[in-house]
Amino acid sequence: MAGWKAFSVETRDRVSVGTLTAAEVADLLRNAIVSGDLVPNQRLVESDLAAEYGASRGNIRVALSELSVEGLVERVQNRGARVRAVSVDEAVEITEVRAALEALCARKAAERITDSEIGELQRLAERMKDAVDRGDRESYSECNQILHARIIAISAQQTAAANIQRLRGQAVRFQFRLARQPGRPAVSLPQHLAIIKAVCAHDPAAAAEAMRYHLESVADVIRSSNP
Amino acid sequence: MAGWKAFSVETRDRVSVGTLTAAEVADLLRNAIVSGDLVPNQRLVESDLAAEYGASRGNIRVALSELSVEGLVERVQNRGARVRAVSVDEAVEITEVRAALEALCARKAAERITDSEIGELQRLAERMKDAVDRGDRESYSECNQILHARIIAISAQQTAAANIQRLRGQAVRFQFRLARQPGRPAVSLPQHLAIIKAVCAHDPAAAAEAMRYHLESVADVIRSSNP
DNA sequence: AAGAGAGAAATTGTTAGCAATGTCGGTGGC
DNA sequence: GCCACCGACATTGCTAACAATTTCTCTCTT
Numbered sequence: 001m002a003g004w005k006a007f008s009v010e011t012r013d014r015v016s017v018g019t020l021t022a023a024e025v026a027d028l029l030r031n032a033i034v035s036g037d038l039v040p041n042q043r044l045v046e047s048d049l050a051a052e053y054g055a056s057r058g059n060i061r062v063a064l065s066e067l068s069v070e071g072l073v074e075r076v077q078n079r080g081a082r083v084r085a086v087s088v089d090e091a092v093e094i095t096e097v098r099a100a101l102e103a104l105c106a107r108k109a110a111e112r113i114t115d116s117e118i119g120e121l122q123r124l125a126e127r128m129k130d131a132v133d134r135g136d137r138e139s140y141s142e143c144n145q146i147l148h149a150r151i152i153a154i155s156a157q158q159t160a161a162a163n164i165q166r167l168r169g170q171a172v173r174f175q176f177r178l179a180r181q182p183g184r185p186a187v188s189l190p191q192h193l194a195i196i197k198a199v200c201a202h203d204p205a206a207a208a209e210a211m212r213y214h215l216e217s218v219a220d221v222i223r224s225s226n227p
Numbered sequence: 228m229a230g231w232k233a234f235s236v237e238t239r240d241r242v243s244v245g246t247l248t249a250a251e252v253a254d255l256l257r258n259a260i261v262s263g264d265l266v267p268n269q270r271l272v273e274s275d276l277a278a279e280y281g282a283s284r285g286n287i288r289v290a291l292s293e294l295s296v297e298g299l300v301e302r303v304q305n306r307g308a309r310v311r312a313v314s315v316d317e318a319v320e321i322t323e324v325r326a327a328l329e330a331l332c333a334r335k336a337a338e339r340i341t342d343s344e345i346g347e348l349q350r351l352a353e354r355m356k357d358a359v360d361r362g363d364r365e366s367y368s369e370c371n372q373i374l375h376a377r378i379i380a381i382s383a384q385q386t387a388a389a390n391i392q393r394l395r396g397q398a399v400r401f402q403f404r405l406a407r408q409p410g411r412p413a414v415s416l417p418q419h420l421a422i423i424k425a426v427c428a429h430d431p432a433a434a435a436e437a438m439r440y441h442l443e444s445v446a447d448v449i450r451s452s453n454p
Numbered sequence: 455a456a457g458a459g460a461g462a463a464a465t466t467g468t469t470a471g472c473a474a475t476g477t478c479g480g481t482g483g484c
Numbered sequence: 485g486c487c488a489c490c491g492a493c494a495t496t497g498c499t500a501a502c503a504a505t506t507t508c509t510c511t512c513t514t
Contacts (some may be wrong), residue, residue, distance in 0.1 A: 456491105456514090457508080457513090458511105458512090458513085458514100459510105459511090459512085460509105460511085460512100461508105461509090461510090461511100462506105462507085462508085463506105463507085463509090464507075465493105465507090466503105466504085467504070468501105468502080468503070468507075469500105469502080469503090470499105470500095470501090471500095472497105472498085472499080472500100473496105473498075473499095473509080474495105474496085474497070474498090475497085476493105476494085476496085477492105477494075477495090478491105478494090479492090479493100479501105480492100481488105481489085481490085482486100482489100482490105483487090483488085483501090484485105484486085484487085484489105
């Protein structure tokens with residue numbers, strides 16, 4: 001009986017109210033989970049979700065199946081679905097896999113990067129240094145995300161990119177915690193600069209190793225952050 | 228196979244051939260696709276599959292959704308599902324991602340391997356050498372699969388293992404072609420031996436690099452085999 | 455003969471309802 | 485007082501029917 005009705009006062013014009021397709025439901029649920037709207041171990045009752053999103057139970061069911069394949073949701077026979085709780089050990093494993101995959105992307109990016117993209121990354125490096133100097137954690141975090149995204153895009157590795165994105169969805173809670181850690185930017189800045197330097201120098205092996213080292217250090221931080 | 232359920236003794240599950248659960252349908256379809264029973268681009272009509280497997284259309288629908296998330300099936304709005312055809316470029320990408328992930332596993336395996344497991348891998352090395360000497364391609368191929376599986380198991384990396392398995396399912400057709408290539412064992416044997424040597428020597432970096440080199444060479448073969 | 459167009463057939467998308475299963479709270483025996 | 489049993493409720497699993505969309509085919513016009 002929550003306030004969902006108040007939100008959809010005049011929602012008739014929106015495509016979304018009457019009938020949501022299964023894919024749309026999956027997207028909404030995925031966003032709700034990674035954004036923290038739905039917390040780990042929270043039960044996902046099909047009829048409740050159907051009422052809340054205004055979709056049929058069948059579509060909810062399909063969406064939950066898909067999310068369970070993606071690893072965001074856990075289903076047990078005749079007992080329903082809940083948001084999967086990722087343990088610290090799992091988060092470490094996930095980050096290590098990400099390290100391997102993003103290292104691959106960094107390697108390919110170093111092979112393919114163009115001159116204009118080199119300029120872009122170098123400007124990004126300056127912005128990151130400035131952000132750390134000014135102690136602007138918000139800006140640094142944003143640059144961090146841009147850097148990883150740009151390297152993945154430059155690598156043009158579709159398969160790796162898709163896998164990385166799925167893994168990020170699973171471990172997003174731990175990434176979030178990490179970003180607020182106080183001394184973190186000072187530690188990670190040189191790692192990020194090393195990545196940029198190697199990629200811009202067209203040095204695939206060094207780029208891969210720098211990226212792997214960086215994310216392994218992230219994994220170490222998660223490992224030592226006991227829940 | 229089909230009849231294994233009928234043999235269940237005091238089966239409360241009346242599901243002998245009449246009702247298959249969605250998960251069972253997904254398993255059957257997955258096997259049918261990776262074993263080549265269903266060929267790429269083959270249409271997967273829901274009612275036909277429902278009749279063939281004796282399941283309801285709803286379950287077929289859920290199973291197809293799950294397989295489409297896994298990347299084995301391609302769905303388009305209002306046009307149904309078909310077995311996804313993996314292009315050569317994609318197969319190369321997939322193999323490169325596998326290279327990165329199995330390299331991670333080799334690295335971890337080198338850290339964790341026990342003495343008895345070292346003995347096991349060394350016996351496997353002998354078997355592979357023998358197989359190549361005798362020209363026994365069948366035995367060599369089997370040892371190959373065992374080697375990769377054992378290293379993944381020794382690494383104890385659940386996340387990496389799950390991702391590798393999914394990727395293998397997508398590219399299984401190309402792996403199959405590769406195995407029949409005439410001079411292939413002679414090329415890959417030293418690579419396999421190098422992997423075993425590094426893992427047994429507890430040398431993580433060398434193990435990772437040997438595994439990556441091996442699978443990159445597989446990717447090269449796929450790349451140069453234009454269909 | 456080629457092309458547009460209408461209508462039929464095939465197929466997917468969606469919904470409501472029923473059956474099966476698990477959970478929870480109460481009751482009685484020990 | 486505690487544990488096993490049992491009946492009501494909540495929730496999932498499943499099916500069949502209906503609606504919407506696409507594709508195919510046949511006809512009619514130019």
